[in-house]
Amino acid sequence: AKYLAQIIVMGVQVVGRAFARALRQEFAASQAAADARGRAGHQSAAASNLSGLSLQEAQQILNVSKLSPEEVQKNYEHLFKVNDKSVGGSFYLQSKVVRAKERLDEELRIQAQEDREKGQTPKT
Numbered sequence: 001a002k003y004l005a006q007i008i009v010m011g012v013q014v015v016g017r018a019f020a021r022a023l024r025q026e027f028a029a030s031q032a033a034a035d036a037r038g039r040a041g042h043q044s045a046a047a048s049n050l051s052g053l054s055l056q057e058a059q060q061i062l063n064v065s066k067l068s069p070e071e072v073q074k075n076y077e078h079l080f081k082v083n084d085k086s087v088g089g090s091f092y093l094q095s096k097v098v099r100a101k102e103r104l105d106e107e108l109r110i111q112a113q114e115d116r117e118k119g120q121t122p123k124t
Helices: 002-040 042-051 055-062 069-082 091-118
Strands: none
Touching: 055 069, 055 091, 069 091
């Protein structure tokens, strides 16, 4: 019984140390991610939280590589029509397309605002 108790205690200690190490690693990774989001801009991070989409996800959904309002609008219109329920499309995909456009429009608005604050002309 004594040996069984020692084995259980040692097992609990090993698991406890592993859990503590994993917790420290997760905390460090969380801090690094928060720092990266901070560098990306607070407004952009807030827009990602509100729309539920990151900028990269929105660009992938609308298949745009750079943020140009014309390309965003053109791809949005095409994908919206293709995914219309009346032509056999998916309402879910259509709503994703709408959310992606809203996210990219918000990012374009943020960029234009930052450009105005710097005294430059907006990238339109």
